[in-house]
Amino acid sequence: MLAGKHILLIIGGGIAAFKSLDLIRRLRERGATVTPVLSRAxxxxxxxxxxxxxxxxxxxxxxxxxxxEAEMGHIQLSRVADLVVVAPATADLMAKMAGGMANDLASTLLLATDTPVMIAPAMNVRMWEHAATQRNLATLRGDGIAVVGPNDGDMACGEFGPGRMSEPLEIVAAIEAQLNDGPLKGRRILVTSGPTYEPIDPVRYIANRSSGAQGAAIASALAALGAEVVFITGPADVPPPRGVEVVPVETALQMQEAVDAALPADAGVFAAAVADWRVTTASDRKLKKSKDGLPLLEFAENPDILKTVSHMASGRPKLVVGFAAETNDVIDNATAKRLRKGCDWIVANDVSPGTGIMGGGENAVTLISDAGEEEWPRMAKDQVAKKLAARIAEALT
Known part of the structure; x- marks a missing residue:
């Protein structure tokens, strides 16, 4: 809950501003005091x-x-809150923040504050994907600004894609995580989750049975301990957790790009079941049966995301955690994988069909590190997540 917390809410000029009204109501329901700043736009x-x-x-x-100015000058106003939230954060506001501009009340408050800042971006998909906006986003993240969203969805302009502001309850969850004084407060952690889809043609793809449930639970548990979580997820069966920055992807190449963009981080948890191969000859049309026989598919190896991050020369997370989903010789294969990939920990589990683990609600894992093997009893995936999050907090503090 947010009882006793003071939120300075800056409302930017975009159609998503209507969501700020519900956001105010949700924050006050949880006991927060909300001081609003409304931009001219x-x-x-x-x-x-x-x-x-x-x-x-x-x-x-x-x-x-x-x-x-006589009653509460802009300098004081910028510093009395526990958190400054910008929702919606337009492309213009983000550019002003990244450039250190201060030509109106909102941008001046943001430049003058010594309080943590969180933004909820909202804009047209082309504006969001523009190189300038992405540069500004990278600058803001580097400055320690927390980011929630944006989501994919229909735009008021009729287009579809990333740029839709997160829903009020998602922003509330992110605020609660940000203000949580847990052991991971101030830590940025990257989590990958779910399967990847490698297209064969527009309607067929190569995938696996990962539901994404364990990765989503881990992201949620880390956020509950106060971490700023970047959650990069393939097309999972389970919804992403609230209170984290969600980056949806489909292919392994897209996941690699998203991981690169999300770094630096204090820790990386690579729970995604990334496809080892992709089809290099993927067709832009549906493949048809032919009298010439079966179609010829050529494959290429996908990037090894875990190994790449583990061997980074600079900017490597302090803790890199991999996962090993095995069907035989689980411990031997997982131990060899940890050494081969160069990660600090490997979470190994047996995903043989008879275990019901892949796609199920429970997991039985062994944590493998330099200290040896630690077998955990079978338990619900959210309990595995909480236990792993607590171990990560110990390692980072």
């Missing part, structure tokens, strides 16, 4: 009266308001 989408009424607090709008 934000006033085009929500009214000052509605924002102030829902917050139950005075609304701040103008950098040069004589009364506001």
């Amino acid at each position: 934000g006033e085009e989408f929500v009214t000052p009266l509605s924002v102030s009424a829902l917050a139950g607090q005075k609304l701040y709008r103008d950098l040069f308001d004589l009364g506001d």
